[in-house]
Amino acid sequence: MNAPLLTRRASLVGGVLLVGIGLPGRGAHAAETTDDKPPGSLAQFPLLDSWVRIDAAGITVFTGKAELGQGLRTALTQIAAEELSVPFDAIHLVTADTARTPNEGYTAGSHSMPDSGTAILNAASQVRAILLAIAASSWSLPVDSLTTRDGTVRAPDGRAVRYGDLITDTTLHQNALVRSALKPPADYTIIGHAQPRVDIPAKVTGGPAYIQDMRPNDMVHARILRPPSYGATLIALDDTEIAKMPGVLKIVRDGSFVGVIAKREWQAVQALRAMVAAARWKPGPKLPERARIYDTLLALPSEDTTILDRLDVADAAVSELSARFNRPYIGHGSIGPSCGLALFDGTNLTVWSHAQGMFPLRAAIAGLTGLPPDKVRCIHVEGSGCYGHNGADDAAGDAALMARAFPGQTVRVQWMREQENTWEPYSPAMVTRVRAGLNGAGNIVDWNYDVWSNTHSNRPGGAGALLAGWSLEKPLTLPRPVPIPQPEGGGDRNAIPLYVLPHATVVHHFIPEMPIRVSAERGLGAYMNIFSIESFMDECAAHTGADPVEYRLRHMQDPRARDVITLAAERFGWSKAAPGSGRGFAFARYKNLGAYCAIALQLAPIGDDGQLRVARAVLAVDSGQIINPDGIRNQIEGGFLQSMSWTLFEQVSWNADGITSRDWAGYPMLRFGLLPDQLETHIIDRPGAPFLGTGEASQGPTPAAIANALFDATHLRLRELPLNPPRLRAAGLA
Amino acid sequence: MIAIDINGRSRSVDATPETPLLYVLRDNLKLNGAKYGCGLGQCGACTVLLDGKPVFSCLTPVGSLAGRRVRTIESLGTEASPSPLQRAFIDEQAAQCGYCSAGMVMRAQALLETNPGASDTEIRARMQTNLCRCGTHMRILRAVRRAAAALGSASASPPQAGMRDGAVK
Ligand code: FES
Numbered sequence A: 001m002n003a004p005l006l007t008r009r010a011s012l013v014g015g016v017l018l019v020g021i022g023l024p025g026r027g028a029h030a031a032e033t034t035d036d037k038p039p040g041s042l043a044q045f046p047l048l049d050s051w052v053r054i055d056a057a058g059i060t061v062f063t064g065k066a067e068l069g070q071g072l073r074t075a076l077t078q079i080a081a082e083e084l085s086v087p088f089d090a091i092h093l094v095t096a097d098t099a100r101t102p103n104e105g106y107t108a109g110s111h112s113m114p115d116s117g118t119a120i121l122n123a124a125s126q127v128r129a130i131l132l133a134i135a136a137s138s139w140s141l142p143v144d145s146l147t148t149r150d151g152t153v154r155a156p157d158g159r160a161v162r163y164g165d166l167i168t169d170t171t172l173h174q175n176a177l178v179r180s181a182l183k184p185p186a187d188y189t190i191i192g193h194a195q196p197r198v199d200i201p202a203k204v205t206g207g208p209a210y211i212q213d214m215r216p217n218d219m220v221h222a223r224i225l226r227p228p229s230y231g232a233t234l235i236a237l238d239d240t241e242i243a244k245m246p247g248v249l250k251i252v253r254d255g256s257f258v259g260v261i262a263k264r265e266w267q268a269v270q271a272l273r274a275m276v277a278a279a280r281w282k283p284g285p286k287l288p289e290r291a292r293i294y295d296t297l298l299a300l301p302s303e304d305t306t307i308l309d310r311l312d313v314a315d316a317a318v319s320e321l322s323a324r325f326n327r328p329y330i331g332h333g334s335i336g337p338s339c340g341l342a343l344f345d346g347t348n349l350t351v352w353s354h355a356q357g358m359f360p361l362r363a364a365i366a367g368l369t370g371l372p373p374d375k376v377r378c379i380h381v382e383g384s385g386c387y388g389h390n391g392a393d394d395a396a397g398d399a400a401l402m403a404r405a406f407p408g409q410t411v412r413v414q415w416m417r418e419q420e421n422t423w424e425p426y427s428p429a430m431v432t433r434v435r436a437g438l439n440g441a442g443n444i445v446d447w448n449y450d451v452w453s454n455t456h457s458n459r460p461g462g463a464g465a466l467l468a469g470w471s472l473e474k475p476l477t478l479p480r481p482v483p484i485p486q487p488e489g490g491g492d493r494n495a496i497p498l499y500v501l502p503h504a505t506v507v508h509h510f511i512p513e514m515p516i517r518v519s520a521e522r523g524l525g526a527y528m529n530i531f532s533i534e535s536f537m538d539e540c541a542a543h544t545g546a547d548p549v550e551y552r553l554r555h556m557q558d559p560r561a562r563d564v565i566t567l568a569a570e571r572f573g574w575s576k577a578a579p580g581s582g583r584g585f586a587f588a589r590y591k592n593l594g595a596y597c598a599i600a601l602q603l604a605p606i607g608d609d610g611q612l613r614v615a616r617a618v619l620a621v622d623s624g625q626i627i628n629p630d631g632i633r634n635q636i637e638g639g640f641l642q643s644m645s646w647t648l649f650e651q652v653s654w655n656a657d658g659i660t661s662r663d664w665a666g667y668p669m670l671r672f673g674l675l676p677d678q679l680e681t682h683i684i685d686r687p688g689a690p691f692l693g694t695g696e697a698s699q700g701p702t703p704a705a706i707a708n709a710l711f712d713a714t715h716l717r718l719r720e721l722p723l724n725p726p727r728l729r730a731a732g733l734a
Numbered sequence B: 001m002i003a004i005d006i007n008g009r010s011r012s013v014d015a016t017p018e019t020p021l022l023y024v025l026r027d028n029l030k031l032n033g034a035k036y037g038c039g040l041g042q043c044g045a046c047t048v049l050l051d052g053k054p055v056f057s058c059l060t061p062v063g064s065l066a067g068r069r070v071r072t073i074e075s076l077g078t079e080a081s082p083s084p085l086q087r088a089f090i091d092e093q094a095a096q097c098g099y100c101s102a103g104m105v106m107r108a109q110a111l112l113e114t115n116p117g118a119s120d121t122e123i124r125a126r127m128q129t130n131l132c133r134c135g136t137h138m139r140i141l142r143a144v145r146r147a148a149a150a151l152g153s154a155s156a157s158p159p160q161a162g163m164r165d166g167a168v169k
């Protein structure tokens, strides 16, 4: 590969090479701000004390976002401590709670750092400026003669005053200015430095860490009876004997919604089993034939939007290539099934949930229970990694209904494994079709791309999004879905290539009708669109006889994209790896707005069993200014392994009567035996550049890099996921 | 009432004999470490040690435990004073959501107690039983290797934490 080497300022942080590349013409955190509003979520919540409060108890920082295992607590605390000039441990962080924090919607889409991180960075900076100004005027000294350190303002003569002594309750109850005098990144001592996660020690020592570990003294245990399939209704359930089972306190029924409350958890499980055995159901509509699902989806009516129509001057095409790609429904696969706790005191309902949006959940639960929203409080408590809209919201809705029927005691609803696997909303199956015209030099001069998908968000907001609502005597229904608009997009997320393509048309075919329950999962449509685009870039490169990395660089002008592509290729040793050895490459910038990620990987030789395994993978990422380098690495590596699991194994299964991938035997995922031998992540730091978010950046490039490596090794192009042994056998590869 | 030996203490619990140990640990004894993941022996989130061997507590009836010793992650160490293996998980930042962590630690603990210098291949083979959704696997392997290296070099002495509980096999 002949790409020029980057000139870099390189430094070792935490034992891993970070490459710092200054961006010309950028001030500190030129975060996307309109001119009349402060940046990030400060635009919607400009009061400084919505974000930072200082009192006798210390410093409290508030975020409307939630810890999902992504390291959010640690990163936001780093940001606040840095700009307030206090030690990391001095910050107490409060996360999503409808009674206490700003309403920052969902914790999703890699938005936490751009939205909440940017808000806290700027709010903290402005609070520090206010503290300095107050001290300066009380000492009659110029502001710039004062410094801040360890929670005090200091004068040159040695005088010092603690932050808490400078302000009253109302000092910070003022609107943020549009611009902040942020610290220069070169002065950072906390941001950009590896910070051990605050939540890990409890998690590895059996400390209370999850909603599942909550045990208020008055707690009782509930289980919910779910229908055997979508739309099934309860015909009969004789619960007389069940009500007499040991420990059973109450059976709650409303139409086909049935739940049981017991004193002990195992008693609730046994009562549930008895109910499953006793219930008689009228089946719902048959599910479509699985083998024909892609054709079924394509035959459904769609709302079509042309999201790109570019007609620049271009050479005539001399050859044309086309391909179609399919991907199955994929589950969130949380290791801990969903859980919700709720307490109704006769007037107010408090709900604890691991869902991603406490304010939207409050609206949904108010609708479900008929309570006014101001009588419902939703508090986020961490659960097991959710990776999108899993059963968490539904479990909270279940708990709310059960608690309302059992006032005065906290009701804990825990879903069973098979309930999570069969009822969670999956990431939708999708189809894409791409056609490209190449000129005499093999460059792409014409590009046509179509993507067909159901919605990627049926998140609550309305009560009809909650599962329990569908079974009530007066059933609620799911509102008709609407597409998530560009530039972020839903099914069309990352459907527009970042490459320079003079003629290009991209059409999003949004299919409102949903034969299988679906909603948001990590990356939304990006996983499929990047799989398709990056597989097809390789097809075009192969058609031309070009090196896949060189071919990408040929079509790429964005300098930061070129940097991650070049870095991944260099660290992998792309130019030294023999073509045909099973090496694969892929790149994307998440949402075309977020983090840049490139992956180079090597497959292990394919054995007789047809099972693919990645031997070595090298990832390069640029998420803007680094907050916690180890946090980024953890997310990027985790995203890679999870996406590799989707790609090699995962698909929801069903027959006419319901979902059949009910447990981990029916829904296999990655285990230790198929891990790579080596996985490296290289991070490019961009001091002072906006935070781009990281959590979803490696999902999309992963399947393409694997499929491209498979092509490199075998000259066979597989375009339907998962790339599992039956698929390889069908292709004659095993 | 059923008497069981948990973390070196005899506890008497109000449960029917067929109740899975997992429910007794979490509900009766209010221990957080063992997690409910599947209840089917497929994920390992509920892993505890029974006479030093890793078992799925979700499939172990509490009535089958007479005369046997159960150890949970709470017996290893604390946040203030983690065991060598727990320390290695913290040093390697080997968690994302961490829901799988306690089960991972216990399965690795059982391996290192019998084979303190376990090789990478042995560790991978043993950990195959436990699922992680977050893709933390590489870090978990590093943590177990780190602890194995520390234990392997510190002669064949059993882990201190086990001794502290008087529950060394
Ligand atoms: S909960 Fe016991 S193996 Fe999954």
Ligand code: FES
Pocket (backbone or CB within 6 Å): A069, A335, A384, A385, B095, B096, B097, B098, B099, B100, B101, B131, B132, B133, B134, B135, B136
């Ligand atoms: S860290 Fe989330 S399941 Fe392993």
